Amino acid sequence: MTGIHEPVLPYWVSLWLFVSGMVCTYDVAYTMNRPFTNDPASPRANLLFGGWALYSSVDRHYLTTNDIFTCSTGRVMLLECLLNFLAIGLAAARNRHGLLLAFTSNIMVLWKTILFFSVFLAQPEGHLPPMNPNKFVWSKFMIFWIPNGVWIIMPTLVLFALWNKLALPPKLSEKYWEASNKCRGDLTFEDQKKVALD
Template sequence: MSSKIPDWVALWLVATSLICAYDATFVLLRPRTLEGGDLSFIFPGHVYYTTIDIKYGDMEDQFVIAQSILNLFEIILNVITLVMHCRSDWRAPVVAFLVQAFTFWKTVLYMIQYTPLCNGSHLVEHLDWLKYTALFLGTNGWWIVIPLLSLWTLWKTLLSAMAPSAGETDKTK
């Protein structure tokens, strides 16, 4: 089995680790990171984002906290994957596949909250079309699209590594 993951997947793991660390820090240190808090100057984008995704500013919303704790586990798995990748560990593509599936489904679960399925469409009704599309779907959509593309790429890598060679196929006949 190939011990390397594609470079673009490794780069994504680095980028998402940094972004998730920043995001989790913002959420877990609330209310100090919210507008008017002594740490809000570190998070100007997030302070604005609380006007887009109101769950981020809602101190009573426990799901955002749970999602941020999951971000910390995601970061740990990303780092483990990257270390394995750098060491050419044959398990790196398997762990990368696992962490990308985790990221994908965590984000899908988060986004489903904003749909009529979970009675959450009121959470985005305050947004005009442009803000909803660009700032809500656009920012969150990357955590669905890129992991899905990573899963597709890694799945092909894993399948090709598990496929029997021509000599092995002949022996089974």
């Protein structure tokens, strides 16, 4: 079979996986290397992590040097980043597992972010509020809610976009498994005619 094939992942999904992986890698570098990365006296820290310094002025978890919550989520994010980059590579090689890995990675990102948000809602009495109470509502909205909201909205859009690609119709699924011994794991079958999805 020759010609142009439809990409395994939509281009915007691959772009999201890459951007998310890069931002989260940078985020992990910040949280795992505190106190060096959040030292206000360090010109290097201010240059490399200025955005995170602004963010930590609202989110106390990022301000606290030995915060266990951000260290834990950082470790989880390392796995997410690895899965994102692996999904991009597999999709570029037209391997069918790239689709499943992208879907799985985005479920992980979505649920981790929901867990992260839940820490900021209805804190038990006696605990310090995780958000700086001295910041104005507008600052909290722009610095905290909007950037973190992206990691709820984008994975959700990816899940919707990939759902139909994963949920194959039974007729197509049967044809796939019949031909599965004739392919190398990608989405192209050399001797399989196009199957109608009626």
